[in-house]
Amino acid sequence: MGAVTGPTSTEVIVAVDGGGMKTDAVALTMGGRVIARRRGPGSSPHFEGLARSVEIVDELVRDVTGDAAVRHVDLYLSGLDLPIEIERYRAAVAALPWARGGLVIDNDLFALLRAGTDEPDAVAIVCGSGINAVGVRGDGAVVRFPSLGPLSGDWGGGSGLGPEALWHAARDVDGRGERTSLTSAICAELGVGAIAELIEQLHFGERDQADLYALAPVIFAEASAGDAVARRLVDRQADEIIAFVRAIVHRLELASHAFPIVLGGSILQGGHAMLDERIAAGISSVAPHARIVRPDAPPILGAAIAAALHAGVPHDAVSRVRSEFAGEGAPTPV
Known part of the structure; x- marks a missing residue:
């Protein structure tokens, strides 16, 4: 999937939803506007292994952020089921430039959850x-x-x-x-x-x-x-x-x-x-x-909403995030 627009030099929030078949990444402004969006292959560490999963996610995050400063990142991936798996993933991305600010890592179920309900x-x-x-x-x-x-x-x-x-x-x-x-x-x-x-x-x-x-x-x-x-x-x-x-x-x-x-x-x-x-x-x-x-929207919406909330964006901006994904249809296979 191509970008909505190219990332700018403004500070951005990033959300990633990765399953066994595909991975979606978006960059948002603090106002809740999607400025870049990409889709890549599946990034579940259960299927791809930890190192390859990190490579896929890193490439997508760099792609949507460009030269922008990254304020906060939320990563939701299938295959992160145990606390130790989450900690190992956190350690694997810790040295990457975009992971040095706010960072939430969890199972992709939380993205699905927030795509469906608040x-x-x-x-x-x-x-x-x-x-x-x-x-x-x-x-x-x-x-x-x-x-x-x-x-x-x-x-x-x-x-x-x-x-x-x-x-x-x-x-x-x-x-x-x-x-x-x-x-x-x-x-x-x-x-x-x-x-x-x-x-x-x-x-x-x-x-x-x-x-x-x-x-x-x-x-x-x-x-x-x-x-x-x-x-x-x-x-x-x-x-x-x-x-x-x-x-x-x-x-x-x-x-x-x-x-x-x-x-x-x-x-x-x-x-x-x-x-x-x-x-x-x-x-x-x-x-x-x-x-x-x-x-009626893909799980990346839930990831984006969660990232916006974790980054402390205003309430009206969180509502704008949901409107950015309106009409996209049901989630694709996980």
Whole structure:
């Protein structure tokens, strides 16, 4: 994505939102006006490694700031789930010129959260290539999760759905499992003649495991067509979302409160009726006064708002930040 305008010599605020697929960066004036904006590749340290993630972010920040003095930077990246990961990232950028002023580093869920709501009590859940959630309460209490995959009890997103679909397809082929239309659908989607061929490619490193993440839309399509195995995977994905909500509501004691639940990521923004209906019913049983919010602006908006607030811009300028992103549509896949 190109710049809105070129950065000037004025003092600027910078916001970065980085996921597994893309990274957005913006530079703002203290008046809340976007003066430069760029998009780069994914910068999650889980996928790219710490050093490469820092390189990507550094290039984008330098690009949007130009010769301007940097007053404050907010970085929100997927893959920063543990306190030690945040501290290591802070140490890795500490010597960079733009990191010497005000600096906030955290998980990209906080960008999604503030893209969807300004309310003090809120929950955000992302389900794209992976899955994670965060909850905040007005008194400053925060609930977050390690999001380390099976090691920390996580399942879902493309990284959970895709391999599970292949597992069922393999058992369909060799007779250990039930028949499923996922078998032929997977072969068609990934361009292989047979499941055995795909398994060999993955086993010998001829194909990246991440290719399986692309199977999520196939699973939803087969579920809608009536395949029982695919339908169970969709139900399981919905139940994982509900489990996050249940845990956050219990730990923050929000069961009787009215609050927004912000849903983001390609799977939760995909308009899958079967998934959405089960999620809505489950949330209603856990938090009857909560409401679901699907942001009509990308997570970089939330990052920009948070950066502006941390930099101490006036209230009317914070409102201007939101107007700068009006009409951009739903977030892109995370």
